[in-house]
Amino acid sequence: MSAVLTALPxxxxxxxxxxxxxxxxxxxxxVFFLLPTPPIALHQVLFGGxxxxxxxxIPFFIFAGELMGTSGIATRLIAWVLALVGRVPGSLGVAxxxxxxxxxxxxxxxxxxxxxxxxxxxxxxxxxxxxKERSAGLLAxxxxxxxxxxxxxxxxxxxxxxxxxxxxxxxxGVLPGLLxxxxxxxxxxxxxxVLRIPVVGRFDAALALRATRHxxxxxxxxVFVLGGIYxxxxxxTEAGGFACLYAIIVARFVYQxxxxxxxxxxxxxxxxxxxxxxxxxxxxGVVTWLLTTQGVPQAAVALIQTxxxxxxxxxxxxxxxxxxxxxxxxxTSAILxxxxxxxxxxxxxxxxxxxxGIVMTVNLAIGMFTPPFGLNLFVVQSATGLxxxxxxxxxxxxxxxxxxxxxxxxxxxxxxxxxxxxx
Amino acid sequence: MHGSAGQVxxxxxxxxxxxxxxxxxxxxxxxxxxxxxxxxxAINVVNATGRYLFGVSMTGADEVMVxxxxxxxxxxxxxxxATREHISINLLPSYATGRSRHLLNAAHDLAALxxxxxxxxxxWGFVTRIAEIGPRSMGLxxxxxxxxxxxxxGFAALTLTAVALLLRDFDSWSRCAPDTEASQ
Numbered sequence: 267m268s269a270v271l272t273a274l275p276x277x278x279x280x281x282x283x284x285x286x287x288x289x290x291x292x293x294x295x296x297v298f299f300l301l302p303t304p305p306i307a308l309h310q311v312l313f314g315g316x317x318x319x320x321x322x323x324i325p326f327f328i329f330a331g332e333l334m335g336t337s338g339i340a341t342r343l344i345a346w347v348l349a350l351v352g353r354v355p356g357s358l359g360v361a362x363x364x365x366x367x368x369x370x371x372x373x374x375x376x377x378x379x380x381x382x383x384x385x386x387x388x389x390x391x392x393x394x395x396x397x398k399e400r401s402a403g404l405l406a407x408x409x410x411x412x413x414x415x416x417x418x419x420x421x422x423x424x425x426x427x428x429x430x431x432x433x434x435x436x437x438x439g440v441l442p443g444l445l446x447x448x449x450x451x452x453x454x455x456x457x458x459x460v461l462r463i464p465v466v467g468r469f470d471a472a473l474a475l476r477a478t479r480h481x482x483x484x485x486x487x488x489v490f491v492l493g494g495i496y497x498x499x500x501x502x503t504e505a506g507g508f509a510c511l512y513a514i515i516v517a518r519f520v521y522q523x524x525x526x527x528x529x530x531x532x533x534x535x536x537x538x539x540x541x542x543x544x545x546x547x548x549x550x551g552v553v554t555w556l557l558t559t560q561g562v563p564q565a566a567v568a569l570i571q572t573x574x575x576x577x578x579x580x581x582x583x584x585x586x587x588x589x590x591x592x593x594x595x596x597x598t599s600a601i602l603x604x605x606x607x608x609x610x611x612x613x614x615x616x617x618x619x620x621x622x623g624i625v626m627t628v629n630l631a632i633g634m635f636t637p638p639f640g641l642n643l644f645v646v647q648s649a650t651g652l653x654x655x656x657x658x659x660x661x662x663x664x665x666x667x668x669x670x671x672x673x674x675x676x677x678x679x680x681x682x683x684x685x686x687x688x689x
Numbered sequence: 690m691h692g693s694a695g696q697v698x699x700x701x702x703x704x705x706x707x708x709x710x711x712x713x714x715x716x717x718x719x720x721x722x723x724x725x726x727x728x729x730x731a732i733n734v735v736n737a738t739g740r741y742l743f744g745v746s747m748t749g750a751d752e753v754m755v756x757x758x759x760x761x762x763x764x765x766x767x768x769x770x771a772t773r774e775h776i777s778i779n780l781l782p783s784y785a786t787g788r789s790r791h792l793l794n795a796a797h798d799l800a801a802l803x804x805x806x807x808x809x810x811x812x813w814g815f816v817t818r819i820a821e822i823g824p825r826s827m828g829l830x831x832x833x834x835x836x837x838x839x840x841x842x843g844f845a846a847l848t849l850t851a852v853a854l855l856l857r858d859f860d861s862w863s864r865c866a867p868d869t870e871a872s873q
Contacts, residue, residue, distance in 0.1 A: 281782075282797065285775070286766070305811035306811055312812075312840055313837055321758065504733060534719040537723060538769060542766070544758070545762055
């Protein structure tokens, strides 16, 4: 049975079959042909996987991201960051990282941010001396920050799968997200100095003030959303709804860049993307149920306990496992399937589940741009038209850089836990 | 000769007509999904504002939002399958050209047909049983067969979509049709 359940999904995955079909085919095969389970259990678990109020945060934050991209909020944020870092060597590269961080604090969708940045900044990055490879690498890898900086869809899913507080996870992601952003900025500045990339513009206080005024409404959005969650005004799910309302008001009445028809179209696009993610959530729930009923998590915990791994060795092994998984599976699927398996083991060896959630999130964020299958690689490819091998070469230095950040985040738990202790 | 050419033209017209109809349906579903998304945002905001500012919350608001989301997910999944936009590791398909591309698509269709067909069967068993028993939701008193039917209808539509895609991919494969047809 285990041979079939390994070969079938791997084969389908490599063939490029939709991931929800990969999971469903494996589970349906097991339920109908291998196990004595009644088939109606499949329906119950599928429905149960979606019948969850907290999941509404996913379509809400995706919709907020879609509005950000189509209303010009993203463009104003990019212009704002660029105006602030105009004097810094590699300012355009630093602006890419900065804009990605700010967008991450609004939407929580890495794909939406990478698509918006690639369309807006790639031509300028390439022209200003970064070259095709490095520009593509920077764009694909900067999307990882969006997954770690709150609000984060990956963290919402981890919170649900591992039964952990989503506000605490959001808070725990702030410092690791900023660490990755700072390390990337430093790396980009170093590249700019070595390659003698000319500074795009000089710092102009009047320009910076004007850009801040233009982007003020957009910049207030993360303050409103995250401030609302931590002041207890609304839950993370409700915050997603308020983020959408705020973005609609800004797009329709403040910037006046979207008609009502545009807003309905954007809502439809967000619904479609949400459906593609949530159908995986439903089916991954069945995979987890199947593994649990077969005693896999319990067996894994027992195995790790016999190996007598300490927290250090466990986290190292988990990092290696997740990096490999992240290259082949999107974070949504990986978190939903692996979190219920790994969290009990992590707790049994003394790792804080909130810290473990951040380690998982950072690992899978790196997987988003790790060749050959990282999702952001395909987003950059579709936005820039570059061949895959050019993008692959470009991301490798950034993979190395973020692995260093991952090691720091893994072995300095305070980085993840310091801010969340007051909650 | 004329009869044969006319038949080919009629077949072409029929295909184009079906394609246009499918595109019109897809556009309408996309529009409805957009309106549904706006509706759940509005319910969420009104409900949260009422609860925190006035201490009043709408009965069953959570149920309406979640059940709407379940229907939206299934409708969006069907549309995404039809347009081949589901999340996948599409490295191999991106390099496949000509007949191999159609063959690869047919393999995806077969996997979707098999898995969604079995899910439909499983769901049919559950939904018919719940329709007989007649349980209702706690907040609105809504018959639970309504939200559960989203899974049945969704997977049945996914199965039918997979059949349609499979037929088209085999047709494209047998005619050595260009790759662009695979994404129409």
